[in-house]
Amino acid sequence: MKAGPLDPQAAALFAAGAAAGRQPVEALSVADARAGYAAGRDTVQLSRIAVAQVEDITLGGRPARRYRPNAPEPGTILFLHGGGWVIGDLETHDGICRHLAVAARVEVIALDYRLAPEHRFPAAFDDALAAALAIGETAGRFAIAGDSAGAALAMAGAVALRDRGARLPAALALFYPVADIAAEAASYAEVTGVPLTAATMRWFWNHYAPVMADRQHWSASPLRAESLAGLPPVFVTIAGHDPLRDEGLALADRLAREGVTVERRHLPGQAHGYLTLGRVIDEAGLSLTAAGAFLNRQLAAA
Secondary structure, three states: OOOOOOOHHHHHHHHHHHHOOOOOHHHOOHHHHHHHHHHHHHOOOOOOOOOOEEEEEEEOOEEEEEEEOOOOOOOEEEEEOOOOOOOOOOOOOHHHHHHHHHHHOOEEEEEOOOOOOOOOOOHHHHHHHHHHHHHHHHOOOEEEEEEOHHHHHHHHHHHHHHHHOOOOOOOEEEEOOOOOOOOOOHHHHHOOOOOOOHHHHHHHHHHHOOOHHHHOOOOOOHHHOOOOOOOOOEEEEEEEEOOOHHHHHHHHHHHHHOOOOEEEEEEEEEEOOHHHHOOOOOHHHHHHHHHHHHHHHHHHHO
């Protein structure tokens, strides 16, 4: 898959940002990058639609937030937010989790895992795995979803659960996943003029996993796992204007080759991060609806 013409809604948003002098993430301090990402909650993030219950809890030793839709069906989705392991939190993805809970018709639990550079690799992975183990012990049916870095944590967490002989999720939903931070695919050089570029990804890597040996471990780069066989069905979205496009395609292809059911949503005109721009870009809601339906089917069949 190659990039197509940029989605008009995305193009207008990015042009407005450039005209306003928006700085790329890699030009900012960690504190400013976090503040800028958080500010989007009330401007570009999906609106906070009503759900039956929102409750702050603790999961696997970390803060978390549970979202229950009206008349929930059996099952739980563990949601792991994106942000390059450096930015993002329960608030930045609150709207996304609400929409996913409604679309999937099951409860969603979002995890507030530790962030770099205060807590470098493998802190985020350790937190995600602890949460998945905790849910697996209590929820019965569960799935794991995440965007970008959160999708990498979801994928690596599933591999770890399989290798431990622990309860596996019924499904995974990966939105434009990070799959290999130890190498740069061709799409890194091709993608320019959008918020996430190769330079941005390097900024994230250098904060999260500055040691090259760490980047090569499958818990940071799940595409490097020795085997992906035996994993549950996977829903994956891949954006054309995304430096991660080629590694996302490679991950989906490898999963399919190794016998995993894969449902792909190819978006040649979208850029990385569109899910967090849902107040402006319609595809965010469409992708969550599609992912929610997929997760609901897999949870019902578990």
